[in-house]
Amino acid sequence: MTYRDHTVGVVIPAYNEEEFIGEVVESIPTYVDRIYPVDDCSTDDTWDEITAVAERENERRTPTVHSGEVVVPVQHDRNRGAGAATLTGYRRALDDDVDLVARMDGDGQMDPAMLSHLLDPLVDGEVSYAKGDRLAGLDYVSQMSWWRLFGNVLLTALTRVSSGYWRLRDPQNGYTAITHEALDSLSFDDLFDHYGFCNDVLIHLNADGYDVADVAHPAVYGDEESTIQYSSFIPRLSGLLFSRWRWRLRHQTNRTVGAIALGSFLGSLLAVSVGVGYLLQCVTNGTSDSLETDGGTRTRQESPGVSQSVRLLLVGCLSLIVGVLADSSADHGCVVRKGPTDADESDPSPTGAF
Template sequence: MYKGHKIGISIPAYNEEKLIWKTLEEIPEYIDKIYVCDDCSKDRTSEIVKEFMKKDQRVDLIKHEINTGVGGAIVDGWKKGLLDKMDILAVMAGDNQMDPKYLPDLIDPIIDGKADYTKGNRLNGSDYVLNMPKFRHFGNVILSYLTKISSGYWHIKDPQNGYTAISANVLNVIDLDSIYPWYGYLNDLLARLNVHDFRVMDVAIPAKYGEEKSKIKYSKYIFRVSLLLLNNYIWRVKTKHLKL
């Protein structure tokens, strides 16, 4: 428990046998539950998680028989957290890319009543931008701008940052089954949060460089997410402003 609140973490994992153990062993003791969703991995991810569960009873393994996408895996972790009466649910990748020492920076604004949803922002750090491939940086800038238009949250940056925390009260309001299940779920979620006037806060968190390798094919990803953002914009305006 953290400051009187039950905290859970949803960890999507697809073929993460190399780094999932390291990810789990670094999670702080104040976290109450850890939901690892193995999204139909083809390697030993589940076996390694099961072995880790022998030493840490906080871990709960969810195993998909069909690959649903990273968004689908995260949502299943959220659903389990709601059943377990968690107050706040954070998201961390299974590839040890997110430094757990920054969890309080994401959780505290929610506990203090300043935000309903917090997300990391790596773009304030020059090292992150300098180390990012030019095409990827260009794509991130474009998607950032399009996400601002689509979601209505003009203050946000780095919308592709998956290091987040969200109040259980929010998860009980939005339709979890309607969230886009693949890469792009972050952009989709923002539009849904805006329709309900939830408060979103960026939290400056430096990038953590390690052994992880991105599974995103950016040429296809940028095109697909751009279409998703257009549809989200139309849906948000119709739902929130036109009341259709």
């Protein structure tokens, strides 16, 4: 069985998910042709669970378009990171010539019933990449802690700038689907292979000129424990996003716009830095000078440093605006699609909480 005449593969990276991975694999819809659970050298019984569920599911499921087993277990010989585990599954899917490749975590936080809503924009030819969006409204974030919500909103803002998808939300969401063509265009060796992988994929897709879609779905959290330490993850990922932002502006499809945006951003940084320097110098040395006339009277004249710093700050702000406008003008657009509970299936503009 295929999905609307397209073969589908699902990659499931897993690390220490012995309690959830079996149920996740069993819950994958029957129209999926290949399931790739990838054990990233877990220290618990995740691999045993994967091999056991693979044996059960391969007896239950019948291969359709592709020959061989439906569930293809893969194990790393060392822990290489969530991104590397995903890339391992992606490589297997490309080797199997799968049309559409989805990714979901092995912790049971992603509802397999939502998979069709990620695949539809790809099958319809609207976009080449679709991802989940848990920030579409208050109803969707109700189970998300305030600290997690803050981290997601902050990283959304940073990833918008870095990726060039200025209407994107929830870039950390690992529930994704991608076409064979877009997946094959990615340089796997250049992608970040730990947490932050999903953000990096977005940056590379924008540089190659691909459209993406947000698909609203609620945040679901159970007994699983996240291994992400946001206090260290956010600063580390912020550094990655900054370096990738510079890379994207140099390598994106529209090089002229990229050059204008990069020059404007760097110009604004220089102007603001010098302006602040002038302002600090004025504060330290005083903002006015004393002048003595021939008649012996003293007058005070404003130091040129104040006006210079104000002008430079204004130039910096204007350069920043030019950079944002130039970069956003090349935004390939994030097609925001409603979730299954909404009456209207599509909305060209972002709505909801953020």
